[in-house]
Amino acid sequence: MNPPCARCGKTVYPTEKISCLDKNWHKGCFHCEVCKMTLNMKNYKGYDKKPYCNAHYPKTSFTIVTDTPENLRLKQQSELQSQVKYKRDFEESKGRGFSIVTDTPELQRLRKTQEHISNVSPIAHEIFCLRSRWREEQSLHHPSDELRFVFP
Template sequence: MNKKCARCEKTVYPIEELKCLDKVWHKLCFKCQVCNMTLSMKTYKGFNKQPYCEAHVPKAKATTMAETPELKRIAENTKIQSNVMYHAEFEKAKGKFTPVADDPEILRIKQNSKIISNVAYHGDLEKKAAMEQKRVMSGENGDGVHESEEVTDHLDQLTSQFMSPPGRQVGSVADLDPVNDFYGSLSAADRSAANVNRQSANQSHGQSMGPGRQGRVYRAMYNYDAQDSDEVSFMDGDLIINCSPIDEGWMTGLVERTGQTGMLPANYVEPVN
């Protein structure tokens, strides 16, 4: 029995036969029912056993349910039960807490409380209290270093007298003498005179500081790692000699343990009596 094409209803021979959607088609008759675009087994979309292209295949619609009196009664009962449960929970919790809106001030307080909680958890409050206590104790013991400060002030005055002699231009490169800690514009005679005055002042005022120590002497209260090439690192308990203040909060000195000279923070050290 000859097979008939589902579209043109003509005889389909085996060489041009296409079986799809439980029907037999000519390959050229297998087209979209809307736009007549020729389809293949990879591009067709079936709907009610008819071929369609991707653009024209009918879309299935959601099934709607008629609103019967029984469905209305169920919906009303569900709404009533929901309201009853809501009001029951409201009456149960009424008076126990007061809801507060999250304004910017409350958000700021919450953030500060979170930061304080984290600091307390990591133990930073105890470290800060110990540092403050050491700082207060070092301030109470600061009266015992007036003598060494007077010696250093006297040395600074002597040096300033020779660093700017009258009639001489300051800043000559030929007069730099880093070995003897002279970085100003001095002649050879001026440098020798300054050395004599500095040595005599140290001998008269620096005997109580011990051998090899000059100027102010401080002891480190905490560990410090140098943050720049002109700074110096030290550990808790190190002695720092030849200290001289630069500005409020910083000074220069020589770490006796390592022999390194550089800048250091003044709040990390305490004067030695």
């Protein structure tokens, strides 16, 4: 018995039969799903068991990747390193000026040290540096000896 056409459902006789995409077609029924251009065995492209011309062949796209913890971490890291996000954040912060950083203990210690250094006279600072260097050298050779400076 002759099989039915995949497009119209009517019987396909051997003289007009095209067998492809695991189906049987009339020559006139074997056309592009989109533009209805008549196709043959040389110019068709099959997708999802349907015939398409070269111009309307569906483009395969990437599949959705599941959101595993590792993929979410990589996505977040990529966004952080993205120049697009960096530029957007820069543009948003342009008119606002700088934000004041809260005083952490480390920041307070650094500020105090800087103030102390800036208040010290250049000669006293030089003596301090020499003394520190001398201590380092002495600790390598004679750990018990120590040089003492007396300031008036």
